[in-house]
Amino acid sequence: MSMLIENEEQQVTSIKLSTLVGRIAPYLAKRKARVAGVLAIVIAYVGVGRALPILFGYAIDEGIKKQQLSVIYQIAGLYLTFEVLRSVLAFAQSYLMIKLGNSSLFDLREDLIKHVQRLPVQFFDKHPIGRTVTRLTKEIAALGDLFASVFTSMFVNTLEIASILVALSFISVKLTAITVVVTPIVVIIGVAISRRIRSVYKDAKRVLSTINSFTAESINGMKVLRLFNEIRSSRSFFHGLSGNYKNLQMASIKLYAMLWPLLEGFNVAVIASALFFGAYFQSSLGLTVGEITAFILLLQSFFQPVRSILERYTQMQNSLASADRVFALMAQKQESYQGQPIRNRLKGQVELRGLSFQYSKDDPLVLKDINLKIEPGQSVALVGRTGSGKTTIISLLQKLYNYETGQLLIDGMELNELAADAVRSRVGVVQQDNFIFKGTVASNIKLDNPAVSDDHVRRAAVQTGCLSLLEKRSDGLESKIEEGGSNLSVGERQLIAFARVLAFDPDIFILDEATANIDSESELKIQQATEVVTKGRTSIIIAHRLSTIRNCDKIVVLSDGKIIEAGSHDELLQHNGKYNDLYHSQFEHL
């Protein structure tokens, strides 16, 4: 299988921690009081944690050495109190911190779904659905771990390290110096390993992403895979990906497995040197046994947060890769929703003036100097071969693209200056390939919009003949629809799309090759429905079936991005041009 999904992840921007904090900060800033509360708890938690070994050392010196049993009992009581307090604080800081993260994540998810819905259609042409969905779900969840790691690790652990250093120097500044000297070496080596782990993680994530899109596509295209005996090679391709993923995981495990022993070694080296110097300079330092014990206990807890930071650091790298992608998605340019609103219903006058269009600068012109005026309520058919520019005109009318040369006017208003959502809610479209949501027939007609009443839905369903088609289904409008409308025929899906348009009552109606997928019996139904929909409404119809456009007021024949003929059916037939040819090629067989 030579295909390989090569251009996996074009963007390998690596997000910096500071950038990330900058991204996340606004979400936390919304919750200042809660953040402050959590901070206070963390500080208390860290303080109590340091008090415990000091108490233990104090018990040795003041109780055991001085043979004071009553002191020991007092200390034991205090120790127990601190333990309880520490447990309560440990619970509170962990729970409240994650909760804070969860509510920030909710906001982030909301922002992201809003953002995704505002990306231009071209984005979705270029990016597989599976990948975008992963960003919205798994990768945000990974980002959620980041909330936890950034704060527990970077913040709590840093605080712990600082508090331990303070407690250590409280016992002996000189011995503390040893620790302070060694720590940077550990951190430097640790970070170097962590960085390597990060690059491996990145590769692993990339492979995982390929695994996901490949699997999703296999599931969606299973029928085709089977029909073409492609099952076996898709299996071996998947197994290859799967093995590749495992190998990358192993590479990161090996690096990761070096981190812990490294730290452990340094920890023991520091303890050993503290003991050695403590003994060597015992007379000059004058440390008691209790103090040495407390010192060792504190030292032992010193590398725990360092280790945790480094461990979390790799975990964080992992999440950073997710964060990268989430924010890369977030950074995708939205299409503009700026522009003037449309306040009243449109009359429905559409005018194209000297309109030329190309999809991008390097592409050839797909529309060349189009001039066309459609009066309110008129119906116009666009006819022409594939690639003649029909679909482009429709896309422009939906404001899926902005044009640069010429003008496109609706009711005399320049389309480029109107808000995209305003235009789209006035322009109803039945597409070639109508997406059907999981839910019911009714929810698909009203698109979960509470503003569309049940009555509207029913009427729309009756008028399009959608309801009579559904009568076979026991629950009528409430019939369940599977994911992707898989339990509906193409015709049924199309009729639902028709009902959708009617329910939303747009001012301009666009029919994009809709009748093409429908058999003649339903076509009659659709034709009737089309008459209802087009009545009193400006309509633009693309159809290869000349029967559908016979009743149109005007027929526009497009070829290679230019209008070559325009007029009524009879006029064009008499003109004996391209339309005449098309007309005969369609029906000469009968």
Add this chain to the structure above:
Amino acid sequence: MLDSGQTIVAEPNNQGVPATLIKNPFLHYFKKHKRSFFAGIFSLIGTNLTDALPPLLIGYSIDQITRGESIDSIALTLAALIVATAFLAWFRYLWRVYWGRFNHSVAEDLRNHIYDKYTDLGPTFFSKTSVGELMSLINNDVNLFRMAIGPGVLVLLDSVIVLCIIPPLMISISPDWTWKSLILIPLIPFVVRSLMTKIREGYKKQQDRFAELSGVSQEIVSGIRVIKSYAQEDNQTALYNKISKRYQFSSDHVAKLDSLFAPTMELGVTTGSVILLVVGAPEVMSGAVSVGAFFAFYQYIQRMIWPMEAIGLGVNFIQKGRGSFDRIRELLQTESDVPDEGQIPLKTFQSLEFEQVTFTYPGADAPALKNLSFQLNRGETLGIVGAIGSGKSTLIELLCRQYQISEGKIKINGLPIENYKREDLMNLFSVVPQDAFLFSRKLKDNIAFGDRQWSFSQVEGAVRYVNFEDEVEKIPDGYDAVLGEKGVNLSGGQKQRLTMARAIIRQSDFLILDDSLSAVDAETEKKILEEMNAQEHSSKTAIIISHRLASLRKATNTLVLKNGELEDFGNHHQLLKSSSTYQSLYSLQTEVSQ
């Protein structure tokens, strides 16, 4: 696939799922990966043995300092400490690597089984389960099971090993202190278990909510064009938020229980330290036990936190993993709705017979096909017409074994199609399905698709056949353009013609067009049909579903379907006389043309 000059041997590897895996996945994988499993355990024991030494050595050196021993003897103890730690570090490295290899091999194996299973299942299964759920299974559930058999089993083993090493050491210092300071320990696992059950329930709920969230995200992204063209972004966001909120709440709940876990246990264990202070102090004062031994004992109590926590953790991992494996098992045990059990090879085509075939879609009330019988011989072309829902596509789906037939028989060369090897059956047909589904592969790989190899010139030939050669030139990267991904956005008609090319290149004797030219404009359709008629000679058989009677004019016979039943069968002239559906279709289409 495209002939790359080298033969790619794709192993069939469809030996199915081993029974032992279904029965006990843990045992199955322990056996399967014995080597890394046992090497991992061995390294783990080594780790724990060397890990028990530092407290003893540190305690001993504290005593040496207290007694004022020479710096040399203290240095010797400290050197021993460093050597022990070096071994410890080595063992730690080893177990991580062995154990990692073990559990990631498990995940790999399981992923492959799941994918293979997906490719074994038919549309009946896929219509019942959302893509989101299936993705979650191969991702999250595999990972959770890996966590169970990897880290989960590991921490349990680890806690057993620690329990075998630390308590004896404690007893060697003082049996009396040991039982007194550890008296609360046995309670911990009970507390943990009840907490764990709650965590597990909470977690399951969170998983379900996550699946819902994935589902709604999938719908929004897939349906983005509809959402945009109706400016429904805000409504969809509201819908999304509702589910997102529920996920958040379930996550909070899990966080609460999870956060409760560690502090509860630490509290239980470190209470032992308090007891030690009270119980041990008098003996240290009297000199019966040294301060160093007291220190070591204190450290060992701290070490007891881990096994207690580990038991809970391990149980947690394993419970989560079991839940996940239950879902995986359910999938792996799903019988294929379209089993491939045929043994007979199928090389040539002579005849196709439908014998009283009745078929009802799973879950549907009314049959989609009723008592359908007809025959098609080699070299004939069969047209099929009928309204939406009359059973046209169903007929094709049954013939291609997308569903299992319950009543009646479909026979090829006189034998039921189930008897043939499915791959042979698929090789016999070239199907152009109704939905133009293409893959995110290169354009040329979408045409040179399937198990056989084709040269590039054959690909070009197929592209010419469907009148696509001019358009290919216009696409950046041409034949090498990746579809769907690199912004190669094909129109519906273009996609259909490519699916047509994908079928044509196979040069099978049996062509099936399931309303395949509907999105192609009339002119292109005409060209394609002419091409087809010019090339196909009497040895070629075809089934053409169309609603344009013009497309069927070359058909030997046409089958008229109505509500799943055969209304009529015959050639154009016969049908014009006898079939009312055909008549009305004809009059509709001719009326239009006048």
